[in-house]
Amino acid sequence: xxxxxxxxxxxxxxxxxxxxxxxxxxxxxxxxxxxxxxxxxxxxxxxxxxxxxxxxxxxxxxxxxxxxxxxxxxxxxxxxxxxxxxxxxxxxxxxxxxxxxxxxxxxxxxxxxxxxxxxxxxxxxxxxxxxxxxxxxxxxxxxxxxxxxxxxxxxx
Amino acid sequence: xxxxxxxxxxxxxxxxxxxxxxxxxxxxxxxxxxxxxxxxxxxxxxxxxxxxxxxxxxxxxxxxxxxxxxxxxxxxxxxxxxxxxxxxxxxxxxxxxxxxxxxxxxxxxxxxxxxxxxxxxxxxxxxxxxxxxxxxxxxxxxxxxxxxxxxxxxxxxxxxxxxxxxxxxxxxxxxxxxxxxxxxxxxxxxxxxxxxxxxxxxxxxx
Numbered sequence: 001x002x003x004x005x006x007x008x009x010x011x012x013x014x015x016x017x018x019x020x021x022x023x024x025x026x027x028x029x030x031x032x033x034x035x036x037x038x039x040x041x042x043x044x045x046x047x048x049x050x051x052x053x054x055x056x057x058x059x060x061x062x063x064x065x066x067x068x069x070x071x072x073x074x075x076x077x078x079x080x081x082x083x084x085x086x087x088x089x090x091x092x093x094x095x096x097x098x099x100x101x102x103x104x105x106x107x108x109x110x111x112x113x114x115x116x117x118x119x120x121x122x123x124x125x126x127x128x129x130x131x132x133x134x135x136x137x138x139x140x141x142x143x144x145x146x147x148x149x150x151x152x153x154x155x156x
Numbered sequence: 157x158x159x160x161x162x163x164x165x166x167x168x169x170x171x172x173x174x175x176x177x178x179x180x181x182x183x184x185x186x187x188x189x190x191x192x193x194x195x196x197x198x199x200x201x202x203x204x205x206x207x208x209x210x211x212x213x214x215x216x217x218x219x220x221x222x223x224x225x226x227x228x229x230x231x232x233x234x235x236x237x238x239x240x241x242x243x244x245x246x247x248x249x250x251x252x253x254x255x256x257x258x259x260x261x262x263x264x265x266x267x268x269x270x271x272x273x274x275x276x277x278x279x280x281x282x283x284x285x286x287x288x289x290x291x292x293x294x295x296x297x298x299x300x301x302x303x304x305x306x307x308x309x310x311x312x313x314x315x316x317x318x319x320x321x322x323x324x325x326x327x328x329x330x331x332x333x334x335x336x337x338x339x340x341x342x343x344x345x346x347x348x349x350x351x352x353x354x355x356x357x358x359x360x361x362x
Contacts, residue, residue: 044244
């Protein structure tokens with residue numbers, strides 16, 4: 001088993017795992033199918049569907065409460081070159097989870113990373129930014145500024 | 157119970173290719189083995205297990221262990237590839253205390269605590285005792301013992317190999333305390349057999 005030479009800062013890996021998890025399955029699949037070369041891999045953990053309890057904090061600082069459960073699909077794959085990747089994605093799309101795991105593994109390999117960094121990770125991130133931007137602009141365009149007239153009682 | 161937070165995935169081997177079907181098939185054989193003490197069952201489709209574990213013992217562990225079952229691991233397995241493999245694939249918590257263990261995975265019986273040291277169940281829930289999965293060099297070729305009890309028409313026998321001295325006396329003592337007591341699953345290579353606490357073991361010469 002080759003030693004993994006790139007040890008990613010957790011924050012960086014978190015970033016691409018987050019992008020892969022939040023992207024719609026169709027975009028991930030299309031980007032993957034568009035790769036010129038896809039490495040061989042085998043499943044370490046075949047995609048499986050489960051539920052995750054999502055917790056939240058009011059205002060990000062209050063007491064933790066259970067927001068609800070969401071469906072999550074997870075997978076782990078090992079590339080033929082030895083890297084191991086994991087994918088946790090929202091929803092029930094097994095292929096999405098498997099591709100996310102494969103891309104995570106490729107991102108950890110200095111040789112394979114260039115092939116997916118731009119074509120998949122950056123592309124999905126851009127699409128997500130655009131969607132967020134569009135939504136923000138739509139919201140901004142219909143923004144209503146509420147203001148309150150404060151009637152100050154003049155001292156008698 | 158302990159579960160160290162970081163699990164290095166780099167060297168974990170794959171397990172079942174189709175976890176649902178394969179674990180069901182293995183569960184069926186474990187159930188049959190418990191119901192018919194003295195009968196050997198083959199697990200030809202058991203996946204390869206990591207160093208220190210045979211295929212049958214590994215497959216039984218993957219099938220039975222889960223996030224609700226504290227597992228006591230043999231010192232020979234603890235901290236090694238088998239531990240990481242089980243944590244990843246079965247998701248089971250580990251315990252160093254035999255009394256807390258729902259399952260125990262034993263590969264070196266001579267070095268393991270005696271059967272009475274494991275959880276014997278309690279009066280309300282005798283089923284909460286520890287089930288031991290014991291890996292042996294072979295399930296045949298050792299000294300013969302005779303078995304009687306539920307699931308056995310008249311008599312059955314076992315010739316397990318590689319048992320330490322005094323082990324059968326422990327099994328007899330385990331039967332004496334029925335309804336309390338542990339249940340045993342023996343595995344070697346890709347075969348298994350089981351010995352529930354309800355079985356009476358007769359050693360030749362008794």
